[in-house]
Amino acid sequence: MSRRPTLSDVAREAGVSVSTASLAFSGAGPIADQTRERVHAAAATLGYAGPNALGRQLRSGRHGIVGVVIGDKVKRSFRDPVSIQMLDGLVSTLSELRLGVMLIPGMEHDETGAMKVDPLLETSGMDVAVLIWGAHLDDPRLEVLRRRSVPVVIGEGNPSPGCSLVAIDDRRGVAELAEHLYALGHRRVANVTLPFRMGRQAGWIENPRDEEIDWTPTRNRLEALEESRLDVVATYETPASLVESGADAARQILDPARWPNPADRPTAIVAQSDLLAAGVVLAAREMGMRVPEDVSVAGFDGVTLPWLGTDLLTTVTQPLEAKGEALGRAVEALLEGRGVTEVVLPVELRVGTTTGMPPVL
Amino acid sequence: MSRRPTLSDVAREAGVSVSTASLAFSGAGPIADQTRERVHAAAATLGYAGPNALGRQLRSGRHGIVGVVIGDKVKRSFRDPVSIQMLDGLVSTLSELRLGVMLIPGMEHDETGAMKVDPLLETSGMDVAVLIWGAHLDDPRLEVLRRRSVPVVIGEGNPSPGCSLVAIDDRRGVAELAEHLYALGHRRVANVTLPFRMGRQAGWIENPRDEEIDWTPTRNRLEALEESRLDVVATYETPASLVESGADAARQILDPARWPNPADRPTAIVAQSDLLAAGVVLAAREMGMRVPEDVSVAGFDGVTLPWLGTDLLTTVTQPLEAKGEALGRAVEALLEGRGVTEVVLPVELRVGTTTGMPPVL
DNA sequence: CTGTTAGCGCCTTCAG
DNA sequence: CTGAAGGCGCTAACAG
Numbered sequence: 001m002s003r004r005p006t007l008s009d010v011a012r013e014a015g016v017s018v019s020t021a022s023l024a025f026s027g028a029g030p031i032a033d034q035t036r037e038r039v040h041a042a043a044a045t046l047g048y049a050g051p052n053a054l055g056r057q058l059r060s061g062r063h064g065i066v067g068v069v070i071g072d073k074v075k076r077s078f079r080d081p082v083s084i085q086m087l088d089g090l091v092s093t094l095s096e097l098r099l100g101v102m103l104i105p106g107m108e109h110d111e112t113g114a115m116k117v118d119p120l121l122e123t124s125g126m127d128v129a130v131l132i133w134g135a136h137l138d139d140p141r142l143e144v145l146r147r148r149s150v151p152v153v154i155g156e157g158n159p160s161p162g163c164s165l166v167a168i169d170d171r172r173g174v175a176e177l178a179e180h181l182y183a184l185g186h187r188r189v190a191n192v193t194l195p196f197r198m199g200r201q202a203g204w205i206e207n208p209r210d211e212e213i214d215w216t217p218t219r220n221r222l223e224a225l226e227e228s229r230l231d232v233v234a235t236y237e238t239p240a241s242l243v244e245s246g247a248d249a250a251r252q253i254l255d256p257a258r259w260p261n262p263a264d265r266p267t268a269i270v271a272q273s274d275l276l277a278a279g280v281v282l283a284a285r286e287m288g289m290r291v292p293e294d295v296s297v298a299g300f301d302g303v304t305l306p307w308l309g310t311d312l313l314t315t316v317t318q319p320l321e322a323k324g325e326a327l328g329r330a331v332e333a334l335l336e337g338r339g340v341t342e343v344v345l346p347v348e349l350r351v352g353t354t355t356g357m358p359p360v361l
Numbered sequence: 362m363s364r365r366p367t368l369s370d371v372a373r374e375a376g377v378s379v380s381t382a383s384l385a386f387s388g389a390g391p392i393a394d395q396t397r398e399r400v401h402a403a404a405a406t407l408g409y410a411g412p413n414a415l416g417r418q419l420r421s422g423r424h425g426i427v428g429v430v431i432g433d434k435v436k437r438s439f440r441d442p443v444s445i446q447m448l449d450g451l452v453s454t455l456s457e458l459r460l461g462v463m464l465i466p467g468m469e470h471d472e473t474g475a476m477k478v479d480p481l482l483e484t485s486g487m488d489v490a491v492l493i494w495g496a497h498l499d500d501p502r503l504e505v506l507r508r509r510s511v512p513v514v515i516g517e518g519n520p521s522p523g524c525s526l527v528a529i530d531d532r533r534g535v536a537e538l539a540e541h542l543y544a545l546g547h548r549r550v551a552n553v554t555l556p557f558r559m560g561r562q563a564g565w566i567e568n569p570r571d572e573e574i575d576w577t578p579t580r581n582r583l584e585a586l587e588e589s590r591l592d593v594v595a596t597y598e599t600p601a602s603l604v605e606s607g608a609d610a611a612r613q614i615l616d617p618a619r620w621p622n623p624a625d626r627p628t629a630i631v632a633q634s635d636l637l638a639a640g641v642v643l644a645a646r647e648m649g650m651r652v653p654e655d656v657s658v659a660g661f662d663g664v665t666l667p668w669l670g671t672d673l674l675t676t677v678t679q680p681l682e683a684k685g686e687a688l689g690r691a692v693e694a695l696l697e698g699r700g701v702t703e704v705v706l707p708v709e710l711r712v713g714t715t716t717g718m719p720p721v722l
Numbered sequence: 723c724t725g726t727t728a729g730c731g732c733c734t735t736c737a738g
Numbered sequence: 739c740t741g742a743a744g745g746c747g748c749t750a751a752c753a754g
Contacts, residue, residue, distance in 0.1 A: 004510065006747055017725045022749055029750095030723055049509040053486030055747030058419045058730050064485060065426070065463065075449035075682075078439055088436035091464055100485045102426065102461040103452055124425060124461045125414025148410040149365065243667040282670060306604040307643060321436075367731055378741045383733060390734095391739055416731030419746050725754075730747105738741080 005046040007055075014042035025051055066094055066331055067126035067150075069104045069141060071133040077106075080241050080275060081303040082320060086132060086155070089324020097332055102126060106133070107141065107198075115198075117141055126150060128331045135160055136197060136214045151334040155327055157216045164330040165342045166323060170217060170300070171224040173316035173347035174270075177298055178228030180314070180349060181268050185358050186296065188264070190234040191225055192249040192271040192280060194218040194241055202248055205235040221272045221300065233266050238276060246271055246279020247286075254287055254295065267295065267358035274299035274315055278308055281354060292356035302350055312352030319345055366407040368416075375403035386412055427455055427692055428487035428511075430465045430502060432494040438467075441602050441636060442664040443681060447493060447516070450685020458693055463487060467494070468502065468559075476559075478502055487511060489692045496521055497558060497575040512695040516688055518577045525691040526703045527684060531578060531661070532585040534677035534708035535631075538659055539589030541675070541710060542629050546719050547657065549625070551595040552586055553610040553632040553641060555579040555602055563609055566596040582633045582661065594627050599637060607632055607640020608647075615648055615656065628656065628719035635660035635676055639669055642715060653717035663711055673713030680706055 011021035016035060023029045024039035042048075057063055068090065070077040077083050091101050102124065107115045117140050121129070129150050134157020135142045142160065145152050152163040159165050181189065193205070197214035205211060208226065213219040225232055234253055238245035250269065252258070259265040269284075271277035277299030281291050291297050291311070302317025326343050333341050372382035377396060384390045385400035403409075418424055429451065431438040438444050452462050463485065468476045478501050482490070490511050495518020496503045503521060506513050513524040520526050542550060554566070558575035566572060569587065574580040586593055595614055599606035611630065613619070620626040630645075632638035638660030642652050652658050652672070663678025687704050694702050 007749095008747080018747090019726080019749070020724055023724090026749080032723060035724080047510075050484070051749090052747055053484065054415075054419045054422065054424065055730095056749080057486065058415045058732090058746085059748050059750085061415065061730070063415065065461075067461075073449055074452050075446055078445045078448075079442070081440070084439045085436055087439075087464075088434055091435050091466060095466065095479060095481060098480065098484065100426075100428075100463040100465070100481050102463050103448075104461070105452060105456065118456060119459060120456055120461050123411070123414070123459065125418065149408075247667075279667075286670065306608075307639070309643065309647065368733095369731080379731095380733075380735095380742080381740055384740090387733080393739065396740080412733090413731055416746095417733080419730085419748090420732045420734085422746070723754105725752105727752085728750095730749095732746090733744105735744090736742090738739105 005048045007048075007051060009046055010039060010043045010048045013046055014039045022051070063125040063127050064098060065100050065102050065126045067102050067104050067121065067124065067129040069106055069121065069129060069131045071106045073105055073108070074103065076240070082241070082273070082301050083132065085303065085320035086324040086327070089321035090130065090327050091324075093325045093328025094331065097328070099127070099331070109199075115140065117144055121145070128153060128334050130327055130331065131155065131157065132327070134158065134216055135163075153327055153330045153334065155323065159342065162340065164334060164340045166326045166330055166345070167216075167343070168318045168323065168345045168347050170220045170316070170318070170347060173300065173318070173349065174221045174224035175228060176349040177270065177314075177316055178225060178230050180351060181270070181296065181298070181355065182229050184296070184355060186268045187231055188233045188266045189225075189230045189268045189270050190236065190253045190266040191222065191232050192246060192253070192269060192276050193222055193235060193237050194272045195239055196237060200237060200239055202239050202245060203237055204252070205237050208232075208235050218272065225270060233264065241273040241275050243275050243279040243282070246276035247283035248279070249276065250280040250283035251287070254284060254289060262361060268298065268355065269295060270298050272300050274301040274303045274305060274313055277313055277315065277354075278305050281308060281311065281313070291354050294359055296355040296358070298355055311354055314352040314355040315350050316347050317350045318347045366409045368409075368412060370407055371400060371404045371409045374407055375400045383412070424486040424488050425459060426461050426463050426487045428463050428465050428482065428485065428490040430467055430482065430490060430492045432467045434466055434469070435464065437601070443602070443634070443662050444493065446664065446681035447685040447688070450682035451491065451688050452685075454686045454689025455692065458689070460488070460692070470560075476501065478505055482506070489514060489695055491688055491692065492516065492518065493688070495519065495577055496524075514688055514691045514695065516684065520703065523701065525695060525701045527687045527691055527706070528577075528704070529679045529684065529706045529708050531581045531677070531679070531708060534661065534679070534710065535582045535585035536589060537710040538631065538675075538677050539586060539591050541712060542631070542657065542659070542716065543590050545657070545716060547629045548592055549594045549627045550586075550591045550629045550631050551597065551614045551627040552583065552593050553607060553614070553630060553637050554583055554596060554598050555633045556600055557598060561598060561600055563600050563606060564598055565613070566598050569593075569596050579633065586631060594625065602634040602636050604636050604640040604643070607637035608644035609640070610637065611641040611644035612648070615645060615650060623722060629659065629716065630656060631659050633661050635662040635664045635666060635674055638674055638676065638715075639666050642669060642672070642674070652715050655720055657716040657719070659716055672715055675713040675716040676711050677708050678711045679708045
């Protein structure tokens with residue numbers, strides 16, 4: 001026969017029953033050493049490579065797979081080191097639990113411009129789904145998962161009934177950063193924000209309080225800055241956390257034509273991610289400004305950016321791998337029937353070389 | 362009953378047989394519209410979310426999962442945009458085939474320093490495995506997969522019997538790049554290479570021909586450069602394709618102390634990846650050298666590096682997404698029983714602003 | 723310690 | 739067009 005050998009083939013070859021053969025592989029029961037050896041020998045002669053995963057899965061009702069929904073296409077999502085480090089922690093943690101990670105691209109606009117949920121999310125078998133970039137209001141992905149009754153862990157988003165949550169204390173982080181700037185003497189700052197919701201363009205925000213902000217990190221960080229003692233004199237929304245977007249924002253914000261009276265100019269730029277901040281630094285230098293002598297720049301995330309050279313970005317560091325691990329633990333809890341969990345991880349201000357005293361006019 | 366409803370529950374509710382209910386969902390057979398409606402209605406009242414993946418998988422013998430073996434830990438692998446863009450093409454292609462991608466970290470050194478294959482590779486169910494960074498000699502991962510009789514697609518590596526292969530014509534790319542430099546007037550170049558095999562340290566290579574090179578892209582690109590009309594006066598091996606590694610290499614190579622006679626100094630540095638090349642450019646500038654006036658720099662891959670500012674790296678571009686798609690097609694071919702395939706994709710020289718005429722002494 | 727039995731949920735013949 | 743039956747490969751009771 002040319003078909004792949006099954007456990008019952010092995011059992012027959014070894015002259016034992018199927019269940020005995022099963023025990024010989026799983027080790028989950030009393031079995032004589034000699035019998036086990038005989039079974040393994042039979043397996044070797046038949047070229048049997050161990051219990052078939054499908055049979056075991058059907059039997060156990062478990063896929064051994066966690067679906068990880070990334071924000072977008074792989075390429076765009078993973079240009080952000082934040083996603084990658086988190087994923088690293090998640091994969092390591094789940095790997096120890098014998099769980100594999102299946103990547104599921106987030107939503108995409110189809111030909112007609114409508115949002116479409118990736119088919120994998122609709123049909124593919126998974127024990128738990130992790131939305132690493134949260135869920136927005138009436139998120140169709142969440143609806144699909146609810147219908148399929150797949151348990152969900154949300155990273156970094158709004159709490160959602162029935163879903164576990166892993167968040168960070170970003171409000172506090174931004175508050176500390178604001179205090180740092182205030183203490184240095186800054187009063188007027190510009191804010192380079194993350195996107196407010198899906199499918200946004202870059203641009204000025206006149207009244208941040210009037211905007212609907214559908215993405216939690218954006219809202220938390222923006223509100224925390226507004227609530228600080230600093231005066232936010234300009235808010236520029238970016239379409240994504242990318243170096244280019246940060247550079248674009250800086251070119252707008254630092255344009256001298258925008259500040260007829262130099263005394264109105266912001267003395268610091270707070271970017272809501274390190275990639276954005278890196279773009280701000282690069283663009284500021286291209287425009288002939290020194291950082292931090294002419295303008296201070298701060299970021300958020302605490303990722304390592306080799307290309308800023310010897311500069312160390314002032315930023316709020318979040319524990320990215322721990323966040324990934326926490327997501328993994330939340331998955332574990334759900335699978336063990338321990339139910340929905342919520343965690344908020346701490347962040348920490350890291351003072352680097354890109355913030356200093358404001359320039360004297 | 363609190364257990365999840367099954368197809369037979371739905372069939373009972375709808376007053377039809379299981380097989381009829383099955384047809385109502387799969388649409389793979391003749392069924393009366395009215396019957397189908399009745400079945401769907403029953404499903405709705407029971408909260409049945411469609412056929413269970415496990416049952417279907419066992420029945421079909423397919424997992425619907427492709428295991429993608431990345432080089433290392435997620436974090437380290439995905440710092441390289443090359444991996445990410447390839448993965449993007451692969452995920453998109455497989456998603457259309459209704460196949461999910463499961464990430465499998467490559468090998469890791471365990472506590473004792475020995476190589477260990479990730480347990481997911483040993484036990485997790487997958488229809489095909491893709492080794493995106495190839496296989497080395499006596500690769501234990503390949504042995505595991507062979508034993509489990511999982512079909513394998515290799516990206517960018519040595520051909521291996523029984524495995525499909527997707528490669529690029531990197532020898533030709535390097536040859537064209539060498540000609541470009543030669544035509545500009547360069548004669549002496551330094552080579553910043555990718556690692557020769559696993560677990561290497563950074564360092565000078567005195568006699569490249571004497572080294573055992575276990576990784577195909579490294580070997581191809583190194584040999585192609587040696588075979589060109591250029592004189593490779595220095596070879597520096599890096600431990601990984603990273604900006605920092607490129608910068609380290611450049612600091613060594615450009616150290617004036619190394620070239621007592623300036624006429625011996627290489628006038629161009631050829632780095633075997635764009636990340637390495639970016640590091641070379643940054644380090645050269647830190648050392649007060651202009652690129653390309655004082656030293657020309659070229660890379661390989663053709664990825665977009667926002668942080669080189671207005672410079673465009675001279676490089677050999679490879680079609681990364683197409684490579685990912687080709688990997689997906691190779692997977693498809695294996696699953697359709699069309700057997701092992703081999704593809705070599707073309708590359709193209711892209712002349713940017715980092716190469717120019719050699720300096721006049 | 724080992725064998726027997728009964729499914730896990732589905733799909734696909736094959737009859738009707 | 740619909741129903742009945744068998745089996746994909748495995749494991750967990752239970753009985754010996």
